[in-house]
Amino acid sequence: MGNFKNLLFASALAVILPLQAVDASEIRVGFTADALTLDPANHRNRETETIIRNLYDGILTRDADMKIVPEIAESFTQTSPTTFEFVIRKGIKFHDGSDLTAEDVKFTLDRLTVEGAMGDGQTSPRKSLLGPLKSTAVEGNKVIVTLSEPWPILPAMLPVQEVVSKAFVEKVGTAGLATQVNGNGPFKLTEWRKGDSIIMERFDGYYGGATDIPPVGKACVDRVIFKVIPETASRVAALLSGDVDIINELPPFSIAQVKSNPNTEVMTVNGTRSFFIALNNKGKVFGDIKVRQAVAYALDKKLIIDRILGGNAVSIDGILSPAAFGASKLPAHDYDPQKAKALLAEAGYPDGIDVVIDTEGAYKDTVQAIASVLAKSGIRAKVEVSESAILKAKWDPKDENPKGDMYFTSWGNGSLDPYDIFLPTHRSGDRGNSAHYANPELDKLLDQASSELDTAKRAGLYNKAEAIINADLPYVYLWVPQDIYGVSKRVKGWKPSADSRINLHDACVE
Amino acid sequence: MGRFLERLLQLIPVLLGVSLIVFLMLALTPGDPVEIMIGDQNMTAEQEALLRSDLGLDRPLPERFLNFLGNAVQGDFGTSYFHRRPVSEVISERLPATIELSLVAMLIALATAIPLGVAAAIHKNTIIDRIATVGSLFGVSLPGFWFGILLLMLFAVHLRLLPVSGRIGFESEVPSVTGFLLIDTLLQGRFSAFLDALKHILLPAITLGLPMTAILTRVTRTAMLEVMRQDYVAFAEAKGISRRRILFRHALKNALIPTVSVAAIETGSLLGGNMIVETVFGWPGLGRLVVESIFVRNYPLVQAAVLLYAVTYVLMNFVADILYTVLNPRVKL
Numbered sequence: 001m002g003n004f005k006n007l008l009f010a011s012a013l014a015v016i017l018p019l020q021a022v023d024a025s026e027i028r029v030g031f032t033a034d035a036l037t038l039d040p041a042n043h044r045n046r047e048t049e050t051i052i053r054n055l056y057d058g059i060l061t062r063d064a065d066m067k068i069v070p071e072i073a074e075s076f077t078q079t080s081p082t083t084f085e086f087v088i089r090k091g092i093k094f095h096d097g098s099d100l101t102a103e104d105v106k107f108t109l110d111r112l113t114v115e116g117a118m119g120d121g122q123t124s125p126r127k128s129l130l131g132p133l134k135s136t137a138v139e140g141n142k143v144i145v146t147l148s149e150p151w152p153i154l155p156a157m158l159p160v161q162e163v164v165s166k167a168f169v170e171k172v173g174t175a176g177l178a179t180q181v182n183g184n185g186p187f188k189l190t191e192w193r194k195g196d197s198i199i200m201e202r203f204d205g206y207y208g209g210a211t212d213i214p215p216v217g218k219a220c221v222d223r224v225i226f227k228v229i230p231e232t233a234s235r236v237a238a239l240l241s242g243d244v245d246i247i248n249e250l251p252p253f254s255i256a257q258v259k260s261n262p263n264t265e266v267m268t269v270n271g272t273r274s275f276f277i278a279l280n281n282k283g284k285v286f287g288d289i290k291v292r293q294a295v296a297y298a299l300d301k302k303l304i305i306d307r308i309l310g311g312n313a314v315s316i317d318g319i320l321s322p323a324a325f326g327a328s329k330l331p332a333h334d335y336d337p338q339k340a341k342a343l344l345a346e347a348g349y350p351d352g353i354d355v356v357i358d359t360e361g362a363y364k365d366t367v368q369a370i371a372s373v374l375a376k377s378g379i380r381a382k383v384e385v386s387e388s389a390i391l392k393a394k395w396d397p398k399d400e401n402p403k404g405d406m407y408f409t410s411w412g413n414g415s416l417d418p419y420d421i422f423l424p425t426h427r428s429g430d431r432g433n434s435a436h437y438a439n440p441e442l443d444k445l446l447d448q449a450s451s452e453l454d455t456a457k458r459a460g461l462y463n464k465a466e467a468i469i470n471a472d473l474p475y476v477y478l479w480v481p482q483d484i485y486g487v488s489k490r491v492k493g494w495k496p497s498a499d500s501r502i503n504l505h506d507a508c509v510e
Numbered sequence: 511m512g513r514f515l516e517r518l519l520q521l522i523p524v525l526l527g528v529s530l531i532v533f534l535m536l537a538l539t540p541g542d543p544v545e546i547m548i549g550d551q552n553m554t555a556e557q558e559a560l561l562r563s564d565l566g567l568d569r570p571l572p573e574r575f576l577n578f579l580g581n582a583v584q585g586d587f588g589t590s591y592f593h594r595r596p597v598s599e600v601i602s603e604r605l606p607a608t609i610e611l612s613l614v615a616m617l618i619a620l621a622t623a624i625p626l627g628v629a630a631a632i633h634k635n636t637i638i639d640r641i642a643t644v645g646s647l648f649g650v651s652l653p654g655f656w657f658g659i660l661l662l663m664l665f666a667v668h669l670r671l672l673p674v675s676g677r678i679g680f681e682s683e684v685p686s687v688t689g690f691l692l693i694d695t696l697l698q699g700r701f702s703a704f705l706d707a708l709k710h711i712l713l714p715a716i717t718l719g720l721p722m723t724a725i726l727t728r729v730t731r732t733a734m735l736e737v738m739r740q741d742y743v744a745f746a747e748a749k750g751i752s753r754r755r756i757l758f759r760h761a762l763k764n765a766l767i768p769t770v771s772v773a774a775i776e777t778g779s780l781l782g783g784n785m786i787v788e789t790v791f792g793w794p795g796l797g798r799l800v801v802e803s804i805f806v807r808n809y810p811l812v813q814a815a816v817l818l819y820a821v822t823y824v825l826m827n828f829v830a831d832i833l834y835t836v837l838n839p840r841v842k843l
Binding site: 131178196 | 542595604607659673677799
């Protein structure tokens with residue numbers, strides 16, 4: 001009987017206790033994917049990065065305008081074409097209370113860039129993100145980074161590398177770091193329920209974060225939960241029912257639903273992913289610049305942006321997002337079906353052309369709309385839907401004899417530096433050059449820009465390069481969509497960020 | 511016992527065949543895990559080659575297959591390309607959630623289908639029968655993802671009775687003993703946590719169990735009708751035994767033979783259904799992990815998971831055979 005009483009008492013407590021726990025302020029994010037690992041050096045995945053970035057800080061970070069500012073570093077300078085100096089801020093603590101030193105920063109960079117240094121003889125899959133980083137050295141509270149060749153975009157790549165504790169990594173090893181966190185970010189790890197959620201609580205010893213991004217100080221909420229909800233409709237349902245406070249990747253067709261709910265709102269931010277249609281420049285039809293121009297004039301971009309994307313995209317006339325370094329105002333190919341028809345006739349196709357346009361399932365609606373607009377100018381495009389891995393293989397830049405006609409695709413540019421988008425998509429034979437475009441003059445310009453240290457000159461080189469592709473049209477450049485988030489009205493102080501990070505340091509709840 | 515061993519030995523060629531087919535299908539499907547891993551970044555050819563050799567993808571296909579087999583025999587299924595941890599570890603973290611969901615789905619299916627099937631048979635050609643047969647036709651035909659989202663919209667968004675996704679709420683956290691939350695919560699006397707876990711599992715389990723419910727209803731109904739036509743039932747009626755006793759003591763026992771064996775075989779189809787249901791309900795199980803892994807060409811993980819599915823499927827068929835002999839002594843294994 002006594003046992004039974006105890007059981008009753010325990011059950012009663014169990015009913016009461018959780019209610020108290022709810023009083024803690026908490027933000028829940030309905031997120032598309034789980035983290036693959038919690039080791040900042042052992043992944044190449046944007047969603048993982050978004051989650052980890054709340055647990056760990058970087059040497060540098062970006063403010064709301066995507067300007068690069070010091071975070072764990074107090075300041076940084078480029079002392080020669082191939083050396084950078086980072087002064088490490090004092091008084092930063094790891095979650096276990098130990099001090100963060102320049103040695104930890106050096107250890108972090110070495111672990112990312114030295115072959116076999118990640119642990120267990122492995123090399124970090126993020127090595128290539130730090131390009132020609134050759135060596136690091138510590139002088140007092142400074143870390144000196146030496147490059148093997150001039151590489152001006154090092155600062156742009158540092159916000160996505162997080163600083164780890166040398167002592168902790170040596171203690172738990174690479175295997176341990178996959179699931180354990182001794183970070184320096186605003187939140188510390190409470191529990192990772194794999195595939196389900198990642199739970200974090202406020203770190204009270206936080207140094208406050210980047211001084212250039214107010215408010216500086218501890219995180220506002222007690223607890224943060226990233227709940228993994230991969231299915232779009234379910235994610236929207238979770239927001240509407242109040243199960244979560246923020247969701248990412250809100251589809252345009254759910255905007256009205258979220259807006260009409262009294263407790264939720266829609267927030268957008270200009271994204272960093274450029275959408276375009278690759279034209280097979282090695283093919284018979286699109287090898288002719290007149291046909292490529294015809295496609296550009298035949299496409300009513302404004303109509304598609306307004307009707308299909310709900311107005312949530314910015315039109316582009318080159319590869320770069322308007323927010324990117326080196327972007328400039330380019331001549332637009334405004335919708336002109338007569339001109340498109342005339343160009344096709346000049347190219348020897350007075351009756352128009354029949355082509356196939358490849359796309360992934362996620363963009364089927366958009367591409368069907370594009371196809372129906374193109375048809376008005378005699379470009380009869382048949383939409384073929386495939387899985388992305390299959391399309392990448394079909395449009396492999398190394399393929400000497402590519403079979404496709406048109407390919408609706410995109411390239412992300414989280415660093416907002418042309419180096420990461422312009423080169424791979426446009427340099428001859430480079431890994432994202434699905435259009436199979438080859439222009440030695442452009443290659444030369446791009447290579448020059450990669451090592452030009454003078455910022456203004458470098459921007460000038462990219463301006464020139466964009467003018468070339470705007471005239472030559474290896475691709476039809478479409479738009480940069482906005483990232484759309486659904487947000488509960490009880491969340492204050494949080495705004496979506498162009499680099500798709502969800503930083504909850506400043507977010508509060510009512 | 512000899513028969514039993516023989517059945518187990520039959521597993522070996524099945525598994526070998528499945529391994530080879532899955533390996534070839536993955537290898538021949540266009541798509542490159544290294545390309546996917548690098549994503550939209552600038553990268554030199556040397557760096558790409560380094561990554562490729564790190565994953566062992568620079569080796570010829572036969573060598574890769576033999577390596578896989580050699581290691582698999584020793585229980586090593588390799589490292590997940592994307593999680594960068596042993597595949598066996600990643601899978602075993604997700605497995606309990608999937609097993610728990612499947613078991614609850616099966617329980618719901620059996621608990622609904624048997625009474626429904628019996629009722630339909632007893633009241634043949636009445637409104638009850640019509641509802642059961644038409645309902646089960648719907649159950650088989652409704653796509654799981656659609657039905658799941660409908661349930662979500664009704665019970666989670668509009669009525670706010672049940673949660674949208676996940677296995678258990680943050681507050682109801684219990685230390686893992688068996689990995690099955692419904693059991694762990696009870697073991698620790700956390701009744702409110704048990705209720706929370708139950709609320710979370712209800713919608714996904716109903717969605718997952720729906721096709722099975724539908725099939726079992728029809729099987730039970732047919733079997734029951736069949737049995738009711740047997741001489742021994744007529745004889746029992748002639749003896750004046752009460753109708754209730756005839757139905758439940760004599761008829762149902764025999765009618766359940768096909769139901770139970772079909773249920774065991776249908777467990778295999780639950781594995782397929784899991785992939786969709788787990789995605790819709792954010793259920794942290796193996797099905798969703800496999801779907802995600804197929805899209806990014808995470809070869810080692812997909813291979814190991816498909817092997818696991820194959821073993822489960824074969825074993826469940828085996829269980830079906832055994833159940834059949836136990837329930838029906840006239841049949842020998």
